[in-house]
Amino acid sequence: MRTMKTIFQFIIKELLQVKRDKKMLVVIFMAPILQLIFLGYAANMDVNVIHTTIYDQDKTETSRDFIKRFEQSGYFKLDYYVDNYDEVTDLLNEGKTLVAIIIPKDFEKKINRRETAPLQTLFEGSDGNKASIALGYIQGIATKFSQGIVAETKDKLGMKISLSGSLIPEVRVWYNPEMKTRNYMVPGILGLILMISTISLMSMAVVREREIGTLEQLIVTPIKNYQLILGKLIPFTLIGFVVLIIVMVIMTQWFGIVVRGNKLFLLFTALLFVLSNLGIGLFISTVSKTQQQAMMASVFAVMMPMIYLSGFAFPIENMPQAVQYITYIIPLKYFIVILRGIVLKGIGFSSLWVETLILFGMGVTLLVFSSLRFSKKIE
């Protein structure tokens, strides 16, 4: 009973401290909200504006008709119409245009003569991803245009349209039919924000007391080590949980991303994730001498790897095998798989039990290990 009371008083002390520091309070609770809102809108990889340059050497009805198809598609923004190659080269070099479409001089003539007209398209390829998506759109437009011509010619010759059987691809996209990237990114950002706020809070908490000298005072009091650790962990778990609830509400209410799966299961796994973060934070606290070191260590050794290796933006399957092995020790990786699974696919424990168990195991191991290290350090 008495120990419970001690821990409880400790928790109160910790929460009071946070409450008094107005600037800190703002940063802890407002920053996640603002970040999720702003970054949620920004995190969008949809390629819907393709800056295009047209070099029409033909200037005929057919070429204009062909150009019109690009305008009508909605993806292409025809920024520049140019008259010579040098301008094309300059625009590509300065990165002002993504693609230049060059219509040859005898475009109409060749098409009327039923010859093949070469269509040169030059891409500013430094963004390989964007260039290949743009190429896909251009291919679609060119194929359709060709088909139209072929069908027309055949009709004039009085032949049937289908000379032979053909295969038509019919693509159905599951879970996210419009292929929007926002729904995929926002849960990931939620994971990132949760990770950053909990780790940075916890990693600084103990070092700070050491730097200011208040840790000495605590050590000489009759508080036992486990009480001290619990007294630190419980308030931060509480704060982490409040932050979690806030960002969840913003994801569902502000961005309208419906959680398809079980919300309680989601909260439970998020709690496991918060615990493993606190374990990491506590560990950083034990290895750092100053707050500056704690910060640098948490940013460079923990947060950056978590960001890049978690599969948040860069698919893990694309990484070299050696780097893929490193991702196995990243808690955020498992949490993001769970988060996207529950939110976007609506799947539950039966499909996600492996990730859940790993997260659980990591949380417990990290917390126990860091607590032991911490209490050893105190003695």
Next chain:
Amino acid sequence: MFNRIFAIAKKEMRQLKRDIRMLFIVFFFPVVLLAIFGYAINFDVHHIKIAVYDQDRSEYTRDYVSGLISSEYFDLVTYIDNDEQIKKLLDEKIVQVVVVFPKDLSRKLLSKQEVKIQFLVDGVDGTSANVIQNYVNAATFSYSLQLTKEYLAVTGKQFYVPIDLQPRFWFNPDLQSTRFLIPGLMGMILIITAVISISLSIVREKERGTIEQINVSPLSSIEFILGKTIPYIVISLINATIVLLAGYILFDIVIKGNIFLLLLGTFAFLFAALSLGVFISTISDSQQVAFQAANVTSLLPSLILSGFIFPIESMPVAIQILTNITPAKFYIVILRAILLRGAGISAFWDQLIYLGIFGIIFIALATVVDKKSKNK
């Protein structure tokens, strides 16, 4: 005045030299991170995991599948024989796409009809789904074309395509995404080291009380701030050189453009980043707050708002304006122009001006805030 600025700079340098652990983190980690992440970051979609549900089991479908998996883009995971398996395979991310051949595919093809092949794509990652869609469309069209050609050859008719699309990719013929992303990674690493290290150095003086001694000295606010900034400019420049060298050695990122321009751009960027750091330090009273503020203004923004991963023009206008909060945005444009395209100053002179304005605004704000807090 210059004497006093120099004195502060010298004091700061000496302090930094003594904190070996910190210097180690500042110089060592960026290279390690660049090395690991440089290999990790790419959007190149290949080895797409595919499952085949073949209801036709004809020569056509076998031919089609073997064509698909002989490329490096698709890896065949399994054959399935009922509808229920599709959901499980996609739900559990075992495959990314399931191709379904209808029962009467070969019969319809022989009777010169159109046949639809269904592709069920996991759309959770919209970008990959888009690329997968392009691949399967292209693969199907080309197989269909091949069939038509073969058929027409048998009947003795000539086949012709009205438009022959000839794409050429400049600067990056293999369409790799890594080379495009590495400048962003460099910018992010540099801005974080710059902002965090300088913001903490000023706040630490506040926390430890040594700032009082500086306040009673004849130093003015601007002298103090400039003196503090100079050593970090030196450190950050060394850092930038190391990162660029590492990029060259590890990823073969050759500087295609002018080295002097690259140096100028880097200098402008560091000036902007450090003045952001100085500003943060003047508004925070504790290292804890400074750290959180540095995270909020530089960690995620340089990742998400800088155009590093997400194209700025796809963002809503209000967010596009907000992207100016991170100097990394301007620096990435400069880096990509010089490193990838070898472009001259005409491609990015405006970015240099933005960086200059950014730096001046934040240094000025910091000076004002610092003066105010001294007068209290």
